[in-house]
Amino acid sequence: xxxxxxxxxxxxxxxxxxxxxxxxxxxxxxxxxxxxxxxxxxxxxxxxxxxxxxxxxxxxxxxxxxxxxxxxxxxxxxxxxxxxxxxxxxxxxxxxxxxxxxxxxxxxxxxxxxxxxxxxxxxxxxxxxxxxxxxxxxxxxxxxxxxxxxxxxxxxxxxxxxxxxxxxxxxxxxxxxxxxxxxxxxxxxxxxxxxxxxxxxxxxxxxxxxxxxxxxxxxxxxxxxxxxxxxxxxxxxxxxxxxxxxxxxxxxxxxxxxxxxxxxxxxxxxxxxxxxxxxxxxxxxxxxxxxxxxxxx
Amino acid sequence: xxxxxxxxxxxxxxxxxxxxxxxxxxxxxxxxxxxxxxxxxxxxxxxxxxxxxxxxxxxxxxxxxxxxxxxxxxxxxxxxxxxxxxxxxxxxxxxxxxxxxxxxxxxxxxxxxxxxxxxxxxxxxxxxxxxxxxxxxxxxxxxxxxxxxxxxxxxxxxxxxxxxxxxxxxxxxxxxxxxxxxxxxxxxxxxxxxxxxxxxxxxxxxxxxxxxxxxxxxxxxxxxxxxxxxxxxxxxxxxxxxxxxxxxxxxxxxxxxxxxxxxxxxxxxxxxxxxxxxxxxxxxxxxxxxxxxxxxxxxxxxxxxxxxxxxxx
Numbered sequence: 023x024x025x026x027x028x029x030x031x032x033x034x035x036x037x038x039x040x041x042x043x044x045x046x047x048x049x050x051x052x053x054x055x056x057x058x059x060x061x062x063x064x065x066x067x068x069x070x071x072x073x074x075x076x077x078x079x080x081x082x083x084x085x086x087x088x089x090x091x092x093x094x095x096x097x098x099x100x101x102x103x104x105x106x107x108x109x110x111x112x113x114x115x116x117x118x119x120x121x122x123x124x125x126x127x128x129x130x131x132x133x134x135x136x137x138x139x140x141x142x143x144x145x146x147x148x149x150x151x152x153x154x155x156x157x158x159x160x161x162x163x164x165x166x167x168x169x170x171x172x173x174x175x176x177x178x179x180x181x182x183x184x185x186x187x188x189x190x191x192x193x194x195x196x197x198x199x200x201x202x203x204x205x206x207x208x209x210x211x212x213x214x215x216x217x218x219x220x221x222x223x224x225x226x227x228x229x230x231x232x233x234x235x236x237x238x239x240x241x242x243x244x245x246x247x248x249x250x251x252x253x254x255x256x257x258x259x260x261x262x263x264x265x266x267x268x269x270x271x272x273x274x275x276x277x278x279x280x281x282x283x284x285x286x287x288x289x290x291x292x293x294x295x296x297x298x299x300x301x302x303x304x305x306x307x308x309x310x311x312x313x314x315x316x317x318x319x
Numbered sequence: 320x321x322x323x324x325x326x327x328x329x330x331x332x333x334x335x336x337x338x339x340x341x342x343x344x345x346x347x348x349x350x351x352x353x354x355x356x357x358x359x360x361x362x363x364x365x366x367x368x369x370x371x372x373x374x375x376x377x378x379x380x381x382x383x384x385x386x387x388x389x390x391x392x393x394x395x396x397x398x399x400x401x402x403x404x405x406x407x408x409x410x411x412x413x414x415x416x417x418x419x420x421x422x423x424x425x426x427x428x429x430x431x432x433x434x435x436x437x438x439x440x441x442x443x444x445x446x447x448x449x450x451x452x453x454x455x456x457x458x459x460x461x462x463x464x465x466x467x468x469x470x471x472x473x474x475x476x477x478x479x480x481x482x483x484x485x486x487x488x489x490x491x492x493x494x495x496x497x498x499x500x501x502x503x504x505x506x507x508x509x510x511x512x513x514x515x516x517x518x519x520x521x522x523x524x525x526x527x528x529x530x531x532x533x534x535x536x537x538x539x540x541x542x543x544x545x546x547x548x549x550x551x552x553x554x555x556x557x558x559x560x561x562x563x564x565x566x567x568x569x570x571x572x573x574x575x576x577x578x579x580x581x582x583x584x585x586x587x588x589x590x591x592x593x594x595x596x597x598x599x600x601x602x603x604x605x606x607x608x609x610x611x612x613x614x615x616x617x618x619x620x621x622x623x624x625x626x627x628x629x630x631x632x
Contacts, residue, residue: 168606
C-alpha cells in the first residue's frame with residue numbers, strides 16, 4: 023500500500039472518530055439540559071423550604087437566588103411539624119405512614135395468597151376466577167368512587183383509617199403479578215412438598231413465599247407509591263384531622279387567599295422525604311417494579 | 320390492558336391422597352382465596368355494578384324522604400345535553416393531543432440517548448425518574464410557584480431567552496394557556512416512567528438485528544427506522560394507551576391548581592363528575608358520568624388489545 027493510501031485511511035478513521043466524538047458531545051449536552059429541567063424545580067423546592075420569609079421566596083424565584091439560601095433555617099419545618107392543632111403536618115405524615123404500612127402489609131398477604139391458590143390450587147373454577155380478576159383490572163378507581171363513597175357513608179365508617187386502608191388491600195393487578203410469579207416456579211417444588219405431606223398453606227408459607235422476594239418487593243413498591251399518592255379518595259372520605267393524610271393537608275394551602283409558600287414547601291419536603299430515602303436505598307428495585315407493572319400490566 | 324397469561328400449571332396427582340385430606344386441602348384453598356375475593360367483591364364489583372344502577376336513578380347525595388326513582392337513561396341524556404360535559408371531553412382531548420408529543424416524545428428521545436453508552440447513564444436514569452415518585456400534590460406546590468405571574472421563574476427564563484420580546488404569560492390564569500400549563504407539569508411528573516418503559520423496550524431488541532442491518536449496509540437512520548421502530552411497536556402502543564387513559568382520569572392537578580377554570584378551560588371528565596356528585600349533590604348524574612368514563616377506558620383498552628394482536632406480539 024502506498025503511503026498516500028495509508029494517510030487517506032487514517033484521515034478517514036480520524037474523521038469518523040471525531041464525528042462520533044462530536045455526536046457524543048451533543049448527546050451529553052442534551053442529557054445535561056434535561057437534567058437541569060428535571061432537577062432544578064426539585065432543588066428549588068428544597069432550598070425554598072429553608073427560607074424564612076414567604077415573600078422573599080417568591081422574590082428570589084426570578085433569579086439564581088432560588089437555588090441559594092444564605093442563612094438556612096428550619097423554622098418552616100418547626101412551624102408545620104406539629105402533632106396537634108393547626109398545621110399538624112407531623113400528625114398527617116404519621117397518618118400517611120400508618121395507612122401505607124397497613125395497606126401494603128395486608129395487601130402482600132391477601133394478594134399473594136390469592137395469587138398462589140390461582141397458580142397452584144386444585145380448586146375447580148380457578149381459571150374462571152383468574153379471568154374475572156383480569157377483567158376487573160380494567161375498571162378505573164375513578165369510576166367506582168361515587169357508589170363507594172355512598173357505601174362507606176351508609177356504613178358510617180367515613181373519617182377513619184380503615185376506610186382509607188381496607189378498600190385498597192385487594193387489587194387485580196397485584197393478584198395477577200403474584201399469580202404470574204408463582205406460576206413460573208418449577209412444579210417439582212410443589213410436588214416434593216406435597217409428597218412430604220405439607221398442607222397447601224404450609225407449602226405457600228414455607229416454600230413459595232420465601233422464594234418470592236422479587237414479587238414481594240415489586241408489589242410493596244407499587245402499592246406503597248399508590249397509597250402514598252392517594253388524593254381523590256381521602257378528600258372525599260376524610261373531614262377532620264384525625265385520619266387526614268399529608269397529601270390532602272398540603273392541598274389545603276391552595277384554598278387560601280394568599281398562599282403560604284414557605285409552609286407549603288416545608289410540608290412538601292416532609293412528604294417527599296420518606297419516599298426519597300427509600301428510593302435512594304432501593305433505586306434498582308423501584309425502576310424494575312415500574313417496568314414490571316408496565317410490561318406485564 | 321392486555322395481560323399475558325401463562326398456562327395454568329397442572330397440579331400433579333402422583334399420590335392419591337385420602338379423601339379427608341382432599342377436603343381439608345379444598346377448605347384451605349378456599350380460605351386463602353376468600354379474603355381477596357370478598358374484598359374485591361365488596362369494594363370493586365359491587366360499587367361497579369351499583370354505578371350502573373345509580374346512573375339510572377335520581378339518587379341524591381344526602382338521603383331524602385322522597386323515595387329514589389328509576390328514571391332510565393334520563394341522566395345520560397341530561398349529560399349529553401350539558402355543554403360543560405362536552406367542554407370537559409374536548410379539554411381532555413386537547414390535553415392528550417399536547418401531552419403525547421411533549422411527554423412521550425421527550426421520554427422516547429431521552430431513552431434513545433440513555434441507551435447509548437454515555438458516561439453516568441445509570442445516574443441520569445435514576446435522576447430522571449425522581450419526579451415519577453413525587454406525589455402530584457408536591458408537584459403542584461412546585462409548579463404553582465414556577466407558574467407565578469408575572470415574575471415567576473418560568474416567565475423569567477422565557478423573558479431572558481427571548482431577550483424580553485415575549486411578554487410574561489399568565490400560565491394558569493389565561494384560558495388559552497391554562498391547559499397547556501397543566502400539560503407541562505403533568506409531562507414533567509410522568510415522563511420518567513415512560514422513559515424507563517422505552518428503555519426496557521430498547522433493551523428488548525436483540526443486538527443481532529442491528530449487526531445484520533449493518534452488514535446489509537444500512538446507515539444509522541435506516542437502522543433506526545427499520546430495526547428500532549418496528550421493535551418498539553408494542554412499547555409505543557402501550558405508552559400511547561396508558562397516556563390516553565391517564566388523560567381521561569386527569570383530576571388532581573386540575574382540582575388543586577385551577578378548579579377547572581379559568582372559564583372551564585381545564586374542566587376534565589373526572590373533575591366534572593366529582594363536582595356534579597359532591598358539590599351539586601346529584602349522585603345519579605355523577606354515576607352516569609362514571610359509567611361513561613368506564614366505557615371510554617374499556618374501549619381504549621380493547622383497542623390496545625386489537626392493535627397488539629395485529630402486530631402479532
